[in-house]
Amino acid sequence: RRGKEFLDRMPRLEYRRSSVEKEGAYMMDTMGANLRDLLAELHERGQEHDARQQRHDDKLRNLEPETAALISVLVRSSGRRRLLEIGTSNGYSTIWLAWAAGASGGRMTSVEVDPGRQGMADENLGRAGLRDVVDLELGDATKVVGDLAGPFDLVFFDADRVSAPAQLELLVPKLAPDVMVLADNVISHPEEVAGYLEALAGLPGFDRLVVPVGKGLSIAYRGTTAG
DSSP, rough: HHHHHHHHHBBBOOOOOHHHHTOOOTTTSSSHHHHHHHHHHHHHHHHHHHHHHGGGGGOOOOEEEEEEHHHHHHHHHOOOOEEEOOOOEEEEHHHHHHHHTTTTTTTEEEEEEEEHHHHHHHHHHHHTOOOGGGGEEEEHHHHHHHHHHOOOOEEOOOOOTTTTTHHHHHGGGGGEEEEEEESSSSSHHHHHHHHHHHHHHHTTEEEEEEESTTOOOEEEEEEOOOO
């Protein structure tokens, strides 16, 4: 209930998926054909893998393609150059982010707790030609982010939703003045994400909204004039 109350108070943008998007046109025309094919392959394989798993923790839980495309547009259009992703999985979303960051000459750090998944991400980033753009960190995200230097101008939470508030608290002094903070699954898992949204609401100077794309994307932005 607490999660629903937070979502009810958050401004939302109306989103309707068009027939074109249903056919997969979320892929960027500016991407090379090989990269588009790789992302389509990883998404399909991820769905097939997850359908075979009984336990939630055994699933790859890849980002929805339309959400990944939206985040990529946000990164590219605002020239984000120092990105942090919490929850690498097999690297599907990491490839989207790394490609977008590379357009501005930026790079990113991605944190994953499972060595097997990180190994898959390492291989897939290599296949995408983006391995040199990404620093892969292995370990518990709360411990890892405490040791990171920053500053980051975009943070994307896509892992354990319950521990996200503690990670956000550790990251606050490591955020650039002009920064975006994003989180997935805010509509699909409102109870689990409630603590994160509450912590986010307590940060001064941020504009916040939830976009009903994919499983629900929380977008928070603080500009350099925020005060």
